[in-house]
Amino acid sequence: MTTRTRILTGITTTGTPHLGNYAGAIRPAILASRDSNADSFYFLADYHALIKCDDPLRIQRSRLEIAATWLAGGLDVERVTFYRQSDIPEIPELTWLLTCVAAKGLLNRAHAYKASVDKNVENGEDPDAGVTMGLYSYPVLMAADILMFNAHKVPVGRDQIQHVEMARDIGQRFNHLFGQGKEFFTMPEALIEESVATLPGLDGRKMSKSYDNTIPLFSSAKEMKDAISRIVTDSRAPGEAKDPDNSHLFTLFQAFATPAQSDEFRSELLQGLGWGEAKNRLFQLLDSELGEPRERYHQLIERPADLEDMLQIGAKKARAVATPFLNELREAVGLRSFVAQTQVAATTKKKAVKGPRFVSFREEDSSFRFRLLAADGEQLLLSRNFPDGKTAGQVTKQLQVGQPLDVRSEDRSFSVWLESECVADSPTFADNAARDAAIETLRIALTPVQE
Numbered sequence: 001m002t003t004r005t006r007i008l009t010g011i012t013t014t015g016t017p018h019l020g021n022y023a024g025a026i027r028p029a030i031l032a033s034r035d036s037n038a039d040s041f042y043f044l045a046d047y048h049a050l051i052k053c054d055d056p057l058r059i060q061r062s063r064l065e066i067a068a069t070w071l072a073g074g075l076d077v078e079r080v081t082f083y084r085q086s087d088i089p090e091i092p093e094l095t096w097l098l099t100c101v102a103a104k105g106l107l108n109r110a111h112a113y114k115a116s117v118d119k120n121v122e123n124g125e126d127p128d129a130g131v132t133m134g135l136y137s138y139p140v141l142m143a144a145d146i147l148m149f150n151a152h153k154v155p156v157g158r159d160q161i162q163h164v165e166m167a168r169d170i171g172q173r174f175n176h177l178f179g180q181g182k183e184f185f186t187m188p189e190a191l192i193e194e195s196v197a198t199l200p201g202l203d204g205r206k207m208s209k210s211y212d213n214t215i216p217l218f219s220s221a222k223e224m225k226d227a228i229s230r231i232v233t234d235s236r237a238p239g240e241a242k243d244p245d246n247s248h249l250f251t252l253f254q255a256f257a258t259p260a261q262s263d264e265f266r267s268e269l270l271q272g273l274g275w276g277e278a279k280n281r282l283f284q285l286l287d288s289e290l291g292e293p294r295e296r297y298h299q300l301i302e303r304p305a306d307l308e309d310m311l312q313i314g315a316k317k318a319r320a321v322a323t324p325f326l327n328e329l330r331e332a333v334g335l336r337s338f339v340a341q342t343q344v345a346a347t348t349k350k351k352a353v354k355g356p357r358f359v360s361f362r363e364e365d366s367s368f369r370f371r372l373l374a375a376d377g378e379q380l381l382l383s384r385n386f387p388d389g390k391t392a393g394q395v396t397k398q399l400q401v402g403q404p405l406d407v408r409s410e411d412r413s414f415s416v417w418l419e420s421e422c423v424a425d426s427p428t429f430a431d432n433a434a435r436d437a438a439i440e441t442l443r444i445a446l447t448p449v450q451e
């Protein structure tokens with residue numbers, strides 16, 4: 001099996017992205033997603049947005065703008081899985097399973113919650129004044145986002161590191177309680193990009209909406225120009241040498257320029273280029289870099305139905321992972337179909353003799369499927385869909401009676417047939433040798449154990 005690194009991150013949909021968001025998060029994430037080794041899951045964290053914002057229009061607008069920004073910036077939705085959190089009902093469902101194992105004491109220690117409490121206490125108010133359960137449970141929802149897709153790496157800002165650690169903690173606890181030796185959840189790691197630009201805003205402090213010092217990204221050329229004209233500079237007159245290393249205007253320029261362009265701009269500043277002209281250069285640069293995506297952005301915003309379609313496709317891709325996985329987790333905690341129960345009991349017995357493990361689950365359309373896992377947990381087969389648990393059960397039985405197996409290889413995978421009907425498929429393997437080894441494992445796994 002290919003082992004690409006799964007990279008997952010969410011964007012809370014409460015605002016309109018500005019130049020700082022673009023350089024600091026959006027652009028690097030889009031670049032990272034082009035690495036052939038990356039399997040990227042990027043999503044709009046709109047359930048998280050509801051925790052911070054009770055203005056429906058703002059939520060609606062922000063989701064649209066953020067989706068359009070990422071696509072206009074060059075995100076390739078064929079390559080990555082791009083979706084809205086709220087389109088994945090498995091997320092809130094997993095949130096509940098995790099809520100039931102998350103220690104309250106752990107959540108008491110969350111920075112964001114503690115900050116609210118500290119502030120309340122300072123003001124002589126009830127410690128929990130104004131604290132919703134949404135805010136309190138914020139880290140559990142985020143853990144569900146991450147664990148649902150077994151992300152390896154989670155690119156986030158420093159303020160989010162604790163949340164990723166909590167996801168590990170909660171995931172580990174779930175694994176321990178219900179995994180029976182199997183690790184359901186991969187332990188995620190926060191990825192802090194040190195090299196990524198934190199852009200200064202108009203006044204030189206970090207560009208941030210809360211400082212009201214941002215440069216708009218895709219609104220219009222005029223608005224960008226107006227903002228640039230408000231960049232604070234020192235009072236050196238045209239003709240006087242400027243100090244590029246102490247100029248946030250230069251820092252902004254550098255974040256979008258090639259090294260050659262930066263060098264040229266630096267020497268011009270040293271030679272006394274006036275600030276007015278310098279702002280012009282910055283505008284020209286940003287406009288040439290961002291003019292095209294800006295146009296794409298406006299085209300996208302004008303066709304919300306297209307955006308909707310793309311996000312629905314993304315949701316479908318995400319749910320192709322989430323639905324079967326959640327079914328497994330439901331099984332694990334005991335939320336099992338009454339019909340499939342006999343199956344599970346049989347499976348448990350098999351495990352005791354270290355045979356293969358059939359794990360059956362129910363699809364959304366209420367058909368039944370099963371996986372065959374080798375003794376070491378490797379997935380050998382994923383079955384086709386069966387109308388009911390009984391049929392699925394019969395197929396697993398038939399596979400184990402010791403008849404010669406009808407295995408058909410195709411490319412780097414294979415399928416298993418019973419009476420001229422394909423009943424299950426293997427995953428795609430790295431190469432034919434890996435495929436053949438898996439077929440061998442399968443044959444051994446399905447050979448009846450002498451008891």
Ligand code: TRP
Pocket residue numbers: 008009010011012045048141142145146154155156157160
């Ligand atoms: N809490 C994150 C933030 O505010 C957004 C987010 C939600 C997220 N779910 C996530 C980030 C999962 C990474 C992974 O920035």
